Structures are given as C-alpha cells and as structure tokens.
Amino acid sequence: MDNSQKYAKGPEQSRRGFVKTAGVALAGAGMAAMGLAGCAPSAQNADKTSSANNGTWDEEFDVIVVGAGIAGNAAALTVATEGNGASCLLMEKGSAPSGNSPFCKGDAIWTKEPEKLASYLKTLAHGTTPDDVLDAYAQGCAEIFDWVIENGAIKEEMSITEPATDPEERNAEYHEYENSYAFGYFAVGKNSKVEVKGPNHIQVFLEQAVAQHSDIVDYRTSTPLVDLVQDADTGAVLGVVAGEKNPKRIKAKRGVIMCCGGFEHSPEMMQNYLGQGAAVPAAGSLNTGDGHRICAKLGADFWHMNNVAGFWMAGRDLQNTAYTNPPIFKPAPKGFGITVGVNGRRFYMDWDGYNVREKYPYMSDLSLHVGSRHGHMQFGGEWPHLPMPSKAWFVFDKNGLEQGAIPPSEDGSTPDAKGYAYAANTIEELAMQMKVPVEELVTTVNQWNECCASGKDVYFHRPESTLVPVQEPPFYAQLCAPSFLNTDGGPVRAADGSILDYDGNPIKGLYSAGEFGSIWGHYYEGGGNVAECLIFGRISAKSALANTEA
Known part of the structure; x- marks a missing residue:
C-alpha cells in the first residue's frame, strides 16, 4: 500500500461539449475537477471532434462494469449468476484494483430486521439521502449474508457477529440512536479461531467467484474508462470508450455500471469539496475522480461531495512519506499523549483515530460525548468531520512510548533513530525541533499535566482513561497529517441504482454502486x-439486466 503524498492524477482534462455523430454523443472525461455542480454540457456548444466520426462499435456486451473492487465484482457476479447468459465486461483501470476495496478491513453490516435498520439509517442520514434509497439498502442488508454463502463463501471461516436484539449490545457507530442495535457484521475469511484455507478477504472471495464465470465475465485490467457514449437525442448511455493506448468503442446493450470509487487521490477535488487537499488516504492510489468528471459531462447531479470517512491526525514519519502507526489501529495510540498544532496549542479532542468511540448508553445525549467515529468528532454538540490542519504534532513521553504511542521497533531502535519522531530531554528543546513557539508548548504541556493530576x-473532555x-x-x-479512509460524494443514485440528472430523472443505461456516489451523506456506520x-x-446489475437491448 502506497501511503506517500505523491498522488496519482488522471489525464489532463479539457472542457468541451457533446460530440455528435449519427445520433450518438461522446460524453467525454473532460470536466475539470473544480465545480462539478452546474456544469451540465450544452448540445448547442458541441465540439465537432472527429474522434467519434466512426459510429461503429468495436465490441459489445450486455452489461459493462467499470471498476473491479468489491462493488464491481458484486455486479459482475450478479450478471454471471442471474443474467441467464447475459455477457459482461468488467474493466479495471489499473494492472490490479487499487481503490479502497483491497485494503479495507472487509467487514460488512447485515440485519434480520430491515425496518429497524432503515429507521436507524434515516437518523444517520439527516435527510441527505431519500428514504426509498435507504429502504433499498436496508433490505439489501437482510440479503447479502445469505448471498455470499450461496456464492461459495466458507461460513466456518467467516467472522460473524449476529444482528443484535438487545440495545445494550451496542454494536453501532452511533449507538445512542434508536434502533442502532439491529444489525451485525460479517467478514469473509476472518475467523481467527480456525485455519483459513479459502479466500481471506471479501475482495479476494469475489475475484475468485467471478473468475469461475470467465465464460460470461470478460475481466480486463489496465483498461481505464476514457468516455461514456451517449445518444444525443434520448440521452441514453449506449456504451463506453475504454483502453490506454488505442481506446475501443464498446457497446453496452443493457447498461453501464459505474463502480470506480471516490476521489481520494485527487488533491484538487479534495481541496475544493472537503477543504483538505493535503490529506493522506489510507488505501490505494487510483481513485482520482475520473468517473466523476465523465458523469458530469452527461449532466449527472451530484451529492454528498462534502462527506468523508475522516479526518483524524495520523502519525507519520518526519518526512511525511509513510505511516509510523497503522492507519486503522486500536486502541488509539494518541491516548498516550497530546496533539498540538504548529502554534504549540491543543486545538481539538486530540484522542483520535479512525474509530475510538466510547460505548455510551443507548438513547443517551450524543451531543455531550467524545471520541472519533471514522474521523467524525463531537464539535459544538454535533459530529461533523473536521477539516484538520495540514500539519500537527503528537507529543508524548517515555511512559507514553512504553504504553504504545508508537509500535516498538523489532530491532529496539528508538523513534528518533528511525526518523519517526523528534526526541529531547526538555519540552523547550523539543519545541525548537518542532519549530513551534516554545512558551506555548511549555504552557500546553503544563496545562495537560494539571488535567491528568485532577482526573x-x-x-x-477526553475520557479519564486517556489522561496520560x-x-x-x-x-x-x-x-501528524490529516488521514481518512474514503470520500462518499459522486453522482446521485436512485433506489434501483440509476444515476440521476439535474432534474432528478434517471440517465437511461447508467448505474452506480459503492463509494461512487455513496448513500452516506452525514454520519457513517x-x-x-x-x-x-x-x-x-447487485441492485444495479439486476436493474441493467431488466433492460431490453438498446
């Protein structure tokens, strides 16, 4: 996993209109990263580029899936197993998937009470996602556990937490909310009590399952999406232009499913939509927002562009090229000291990590609690994600190190010898190395130690257990640098997986899944x-399969 800040960027973009030829428009990847909203193209300003003059197709498939992460493989597997022989092209931008799917923990939520789960989800959404979309998601949560078993997951090798029936079990991210207990978790190949012989991750499981249907699913790596092909009169998506050196025009007879993830590795989009272009993604390098720009050219509406599973200030080496602590880690190592800004002062609830919530009582007052819930932290009585500064420092002492502030080195080297931290015998000396105001840091440390002494x-308001x-x-x-897991924003998605335009109408033949326009618009579970x-x-694949040939 590449955690450096040498972000991969998409191809150079240019702003242009539809390309019309024989009633077919080439949608184009040329939407600039800045300002997707309000940039729907105008047919009157069409660029008569010759690249689309040949209206023939090089190939055709029933369904084309863009992106081979968990969402793309789930879609392809659904086509293979439920499509009655329908053909599928599964395209992957890189030589191997490198979005979030291969790097995530692999846990999925599931439920036996979809109505209760739906009510919890609607509370989390705060009106940012329509009820019917959340209802479809909740119903899907009642089906996916059985679906992975039916498709060959080895149940004995799975980590399985049964959906709770008692509120006191408190599995949820926001366990203070009503009905927050009504789900459990499962993960393929993660049962630590047995020897795992099968796939050890949901991504691996799906890849292997799809590979068993190679007669139906044509899986191609190093095949980036260049454009979508759209009917200039009806607006229906007819196919794709894809490939690195000699892109092909490939027809999708029933639909295109966009599963190309977020925009974690587009610093421009990160800055424009989240105010944090310097943030460090914790996963792969290929989610650069290409699909967002392409769909914007078709007039797709966008939502949740300001939502992200982050930020928290993650430990980095002194050159800011790698994590010195695992980015997803429990217990939060920063419970063993304090975090200060470049001014030498604490500036937030600095016991943080990707998920370090306390188990507060069911239906209690969320506004008074603290912690980090995928980077969302209590701020003014609410739990937004905080647009953290681009740089901070985690300050701790000998005892904090011994308790786990930085994982011990195998060779016994100290953090300063490894280039993981500065070290000094006085706070004044440390401040000079950090280049922060000496008096400010001394005052901050003294104030913190007084808090620890008084409990x-x-x-x-950090928990007493973190007062080290x-x-x-x-x-x-x-x-420390701001870190996060994934963005959520992208094209608006309907309950059947369709991508919607600015008028709220489905763009015929165009669907999405996963983090490409995720349902999570406020709090995240x-x-x-x-x-x-x-x-x-699954939903988008079924919707595409229901279409007749275009």
Whole structure:
C-alpha cells in the first residue's frame, strides 16, 4: 500500500461539449475537477471532434462494469449468476484494483430486521439521502449474508457477529440512536479461531467467484474508462470508450455500471469539496475522480461531495512519506499523549483515530460525548468531520512510548533513530525541533499535566482513561497529517441504482454502486461501505439486466 503524498492524477482534462455523430454523443472525461455542480454540457456548444466520426462499435456486451473492487465484482457476479447468459465486461483501470476495496478491513453490516435498520439509517442520514434509497439498502442488508454463502463463501471461516436484539449490545457507530442495535457484521475469511484455507478477504472471495464465470465475465485490467457514449437525442448511455493506448468503442446493450470509487487521490477535488487537499488516504492510489468528471459531462447531479470517512491526525514519519502507526489501529495510540498544532496549542479532542468511540448508553445525549467515529468528532454538540490542519504534532513521553504511542521497533531502535519522531530531554528543546513557539508548548504541556493530576480534561473532555501525562523524559514529537479512509460524494443514485440528472430523472443505461456516489451523506456506520458495494452492485446489475437491448 502506497501511503506517500505523491498522488496519482488522471489525464489532463479539457472542457468541451457533446460530440455528435449519427445520433450518438461522446460524453467525454473532460470536466475539470473544480465545480462539478452546474456544469451540465450544452448540445448547442458541441465540439465537432472527429474522434467519434466512426459510429461503429468495436465490441459489445450486455452489461459493462467499470471498476473491479468489491462493488464491481458484486455486479459482475450478479450478471454471471442471474443474467441467464447475459455477457459482461468488467474493466479495471489499473494492472490490479487499487481503490479502497483491497485494503479495507472487509467487514460488512447485515440485519434480520430491515425496518429497524432503515429507521436507524434515516437518523444517520439527516435527510441527505431519500428514504426509498435507504429502504433499498436496508433490505439489501437482510440479503447479502445469505448471498455470499450461496456464492461459495466458507461460513466456518467467516467472522460473524449476529444482528443484535438487545440495545445494550451496542454494536453501532452511533449507538445512542434508536434502533442502532439491529444489525451485525460479517467478514469473509476472518475467523481467527480456525485455519483459513479459502479466500481471506471479501475482495479476494469475489475475484475468485467471478473468475469461475470467465465464460460470461470478460475481466480486463489496465483498461481505464476514457468516455461514456451517449445518444444525443434520448440521452441514453449506449456504451463506453475504454483502453490506454488505442481506446475501443464498446457497446453496452443493457447498461453501464459505474463502480470506480471516490476521489481520494485527487488533491484538487479534495481541496475544493472537503477543504483538505493535503490529506493522506489510507488505501490505494487510483481513485482520482475520473468517473466523476465523465458523469458530469452527461449532466449527472451530484451529492454528498462534502462527506468523508475522516479526518483524524495520523502519525507519520518526519518526512511525511509513510505511516509510523497503522492507519486503522486500536486502541488509539494518541491516548498516550497530546496533539498540538504548529502554534504549540491543543486545538481539538486530540484522542483520535479512525474509530475510538466510547460505548455510551443507548438513547443517551450524543451531543455531550467524545471520541472519533471514522474521523467524525463531537464539535459544538454535533459530529461533523473536521477539516484538520495540514500539519500537527503528537507529543508524548517515555511512559507514553512504553504504553504504545508508537509500535516498538523489532530491532529496539528508538523513534528518533528511525526518523519517526523528534526526541529531547526538555519540552523547550523539543519545541525548537518542532519549530513551534516554545512558551506555548511549555504552557500546553503544563496545562495537560494539571488535567491528568485532577482526573479531568477541562478543555476537551477526553475520557479519564486517556489522561496520560507528559512529564518523564525523553520527550517525543511525532509528525501528524490529516488521514481518512474514503470520500462518499459522486453522482446521485436512485433506489434501483440509476444515476440521476439535474432534474432528478434517471440517465437511461447508467448505474452506480459503492463509494461512487455513496448513500452516506452525514454520519457513517462502520462496515456500511462494504455492505453498500455488495448491495448496490447487485441492485444495479439486476436493474441493467431488466433492460431490453438498446
């Protein structure tokens, strides 16, 4: 996994209109990353580019799936097993999938009470996702566990948490909300109590399952989507232009399913929509927003562009090229010290990580609680994601190191010797290495130690269990950068998986699944993205299969 900040970028973009030829328009990947909203193309300003003058097709399939992560493989597998012989092209941009799917934990939520789960989801959504879409998702959560078993997952090798029936079990991310208990988790190949002989991850399982249907699913790597082909009169999507050196025009007789993830590795889009172009994604490098720009050219509406599973200030080496702590880690190592900004001051509830929530009572007051729930933190009584600064420092001492502030080195090297942190015998010396105001850092550390002595963080209300003083040399300062798992924004998705235009109408023949226009628009439930990939991969595939040939 490449965690450097050398972000992969998509091809150079240019703004142009539809390309019309024989009633067919080439939609184009040319939407600039900035300002997708309000940029629907105008047929009156068509660019008569010759690239579409040949209206013939090089190939054709019933369904084309763009992106071979969990969502794309779920869609392809559905076509293979439920399509009555329908053909499928599964296209992957890279030589291997490198979005979030191969790197995620692989947990998916599931339920036996979809109505209760739907009510919880609607509370989390805060009106940002229509009820019928959430109802479809909840119903899918009642089906996906059986579906993976039916398609060959080895139940004995799965990690399975049964859906709860008692609110006190509190599995949920936001267990304070009503009906938050009505689901469980499963993960393929993650049962630590047995020897796992089959696939050890949902992505691997799906890849292997799809490979068993190679007579139906043509899987092609190094085949990026260049454009979508759209009927200039009806607006229906007819196929794709795809390939690296000599792109082909490939017809999709029943539909195209966009499963190409988010825009984590587009610093421009990250800055424009989330105010954090310097953030460090915790997963792969190929989610650069290409599909977003392509769909914008077709007039797709967009939602949830400001939602992200983040941010938290993650430990990095001093050159900011790699994580010094696992980006997804429990317990949160930053419970063993404090985080300060470049001004030497604490600036937020600095016991954080991707998920370090406390198990507060069911139906209690969420606005008074603290923690980090996939980077969403209590701020003013609400739980938004915080657009963290591009740089901060985690400060801890000898005792904090011994408790796990940075995982111990196999060769016994200290963090400063490994280039993981600065070290000093006084806070003043440490501040000079950090290049922060010396008096400010000294004051901050003294204030923190007073909180630890009194057993109460009077500034940011951290739990008593995290009040670890910073008082015994050597002292350490670890560089921190804002980190996150995935973005959620993209084209608006209907309950049947269709991508909608600015008027709320389906763009015929165009569907989506997974994090490409995710349903998560406000608060996020852990395990919800993997479930979404599976559920809407299936839903969109079924919707495409229901179409007659274009």
